[in-house]
Amino acid sequence: MVRADASVNVNVLQNATAAHFGFRPTYRRVWMAKQKAVAIIYGDWDESYNELPRWVLGIQLTMPGSVAVLRTCPVRVGGQLDESQAYFHRLFWTFPPCIEAFRHCKPLVSIDETHLYGKYGGTLLVAIAQDGNSNILPVAFALVEGENAESWSFFMSHLRQHVTPQPANFALTFKGKDARRLLVNAAYAKTEVEFDYWFDILHSENPAMCEWANRIEYSLWMQYCDDGRRFGHMTTNISECVNTILKGVRNLPVCSLVKATYGRLAELFVRKGREAQAQLGTGQQFSQYLVKCIEANLKMARCFTVTVYDRDNSEYTVAETTPAGSFSLGSYRVSLGSHTCDCGYFQALHFPCPHALACCAYSRVTWQPYVHPVYRLSYVFSVYQMGFTPPIPEGFWPPYDGPTVIPDPSMRRPREGRPRSTRIRTNMDETDPNRPKRCGLCRQPGHTRRSCP
Template identity: 25%
Template sequence: MFDSLDDVRRAVREYHIKQKRKLVTQQSGSDKYVVKCMDPECGWRLYAASGKDGDYFQIRTIKGEHVCSNEGDGQDHINMKSEFISHLILDLVKKKGDASPREIQDFVQELYQCRPSYAKAWNAKELAIDHLFGEWKASYAKLAPYLNAIQVANPGTKVEWWSDSTTDQNVRLFRGVAWAFAPAIEGFKSCCPVISIDSTTLCGKYGGRMLIVVAYDAEGQILPLAFAVIKDEEDDSWRWFMRWLREVVGPRPLCVISNLQDSILSLFNQSDSGWYTGTGQAFHRYCSHYLCESIHAAFKNDDLVKLVQWVSRQNQSSKFRLGMMRIFHTNQAAYNWLVKVGARPNEESAYHSWSLCEDGGYRHGIMAANGNDCVFNLFPRIQELPITALVELTFTESAETFVNKREAASKIVVEMQLWSNKVTATLEARRAKMSQHQIISIQSQSFFYDEVEIETRTKVKHTVKLGHDQRSCSCQKSQLTGIPCSHLLAVCACRSFNANCLVDAAYDARQLLATWTPQFRSPGSPEEWPDYVGIAYSPHCKVLKRGRRRKDVWSASVPGKLKRPGATSVYRCGMCKQIGHSIRTCSRKKGISSSSSKS
């Protein structure tokens, strides 16, 4: 007996797929199910019907035995429908939401020695996502009530809608929504004054883009701070999001690390954006990852990319100048581009926008905005999900992250450790190194500080300034990262000065614990959500382009896409499924045509 007609149908299909035999449905209703073998010379037939009360299904009769051929070529099976495949891959999609159609094809082939078509695998994944996370359009209807429930359970959570009007005053067309959870907003107050922003393509039915903002704690670990889903990534959408983000983070001056996208860059030159660099509201810096990606796209030189990456991360001016000269001799066009990138019309250069050496310490040593790669490790299915499931994932995974990080930070504080583990390890390594340095001379420049010349084991000389208003080294590590270098530590030891005073307060172990102390409170099940009487939001119905389904994962920060080296097109015949030719030249098609002409 079976619980439902669907269970009967799946069982019969699974049996025939394994046996490599094909069947057709003669009758399928609420109380009856009749199928027979597709081969007209085979008399096999099955009859199933519901019980008296209609609460179960039972196979009543099976007529005859299969006498048809069960030879298969390992390719697609006519009875292997997308709906059937969707039930097979539920666990796969749940564990790995970004599973590709190719992976689904391989998974099914391993089970049944039969490979479904690419289209079937794609559609099966869509059905599996619907089953696990809800239907795409219905998900928009649940979004506003769910976010409202989160706001009620977590006071201080910020949500901002962007929409267009419709003929119905109670329904608006969705253009974007941004959200930041209250615990993350509170925890950010104890983070370093640095955020990075990035975006990624959503691969669901309605497409769109997801914007992500992350902050950094005392360990350099990322804190997912704010999210947004927008219909299109345009100047207006970035302007809307960044103005809302300023309300979330408050008036605190921040260093913002991003890619080289014009929509983002223009905001830092607008006095009313809330991020105007001219008045110190923000300090904009380029992500070194995207900088190197731009160099690779423009000049196609891997050695040049490695050189640019090395130069961008140097903290000493002498090494930076040496690296720039090497770039000049390697590729003068790349050198000219690096000189001008990020520069305003009245500026000769803007090295501070991409070079650690010229940064001024605003980055805190953080070079890449692709900390969002780590975010997608936290939210592995995020690009594949319907919108409410997407928001729910950001909530549940953020809550779990806070629990884990809070536990780790508590141990550090209990052990009476002054700084985060990362900074403590850095200080220990530099203290071990300082014994190799030799102080050559000490000169009192004024009543307030001394100027000390120090020589390293490799005979490199650095100048350290230490006193009431001067705490710096010519190597710039201390100024750029907020952690004293080995040269400065050596002078502190010589002058009996407490080096702990030189560590940036953002690295304090108590700050680390304060970052992760706020707690998330679950909004509960839909039945427990408070009544929502606000505006309903409907998605813009997106007309997909004809052709093969496409999955664009990351946004391109530079024009054009990089093609994988050695990539070639492979033809697979649509009739015999063999590789190396098309259906137009298929010998099987010619054989069928000749048979038809003879008859």
């Protein structure tokens, strides 16, 4: 079962053992048996660390331009430095296809971490990008001792140096779910009017949170002030999807984990490249994601009345009315020349909103020139155009003559009892005991969704 899926749950193994042998071993015994099975299949846990220096040399020979930065710590025995050995500390790596792919993706990086589940602890850091068809792909990795300022700095500095100069996202944590929801609504607002509406409500409920938010530069957390740099993304949720690509690798010895990223990415690039090539063969110009968005916006644009104010500079006003045309729902200023609209969607998402599409139809011009190149199929195809080369067999890797790399004993998981969770709890994981439970539909206290009046 472990050979078929290294991420198989220990509870599943417990049930299988009970069904096959007629007795149910403890969770700890099954966990330890799984680690031994992984070691038999994928190599010894301790020896795996010493394979990393040769892998660094081998991958740079396989694909010139690959970046692999290995950091070690000195070993001291009886107060004396042991130069024949070194503790593994950190490893950053990325591959040329990933670096090239990011140049054709949205200029946005989402970062996430996942804890290792093997004999030794540690944390896998991953940087994720997204192409114009909403496909995600990892672009850089790091193995570190855990989440701290030094390990994140190690990862982000190499990510900036080798993959992208873009800064990282940050998370907001503040007690009080209702107040946080108001702050999120204000951050997602695409216009100043919408932002002021939500921020005023927040200020009346939680002035301290408003004061805290005002200390941060608006362009760093408000969508309407970011000049479209985020392409509409305000969270790092796309990072969670990468688990399907790297499923099971955090259960493997470190060298097998690192090797698995190369193979999984090679498969991903081939599959997504074929999909993009097939779509190009049909004569389509834009990604399926964009086509769906434009179709939905075109349906909405039929109820708009357009007035031209400056034909040379493509300046318009668009009046939105009810389907029956009985009364107006508001008006918006649209500038096709500067790719802006008062609704905020045109500049945030980098393709025409319903109001801009109505202006294009009124002026008898096509909407295609107003779409960012990242949504073009040719751009999506370029993401996966550079493929991976077959890995050189380990017997042909260059020799390594440095100190033996060994695991840090402090990272060894405890031998007794059930493995403790390594999840770092934050304020968002804590519940306020004085906060009344609210209905999931009307958000009022005193009842649940089932009994909501």
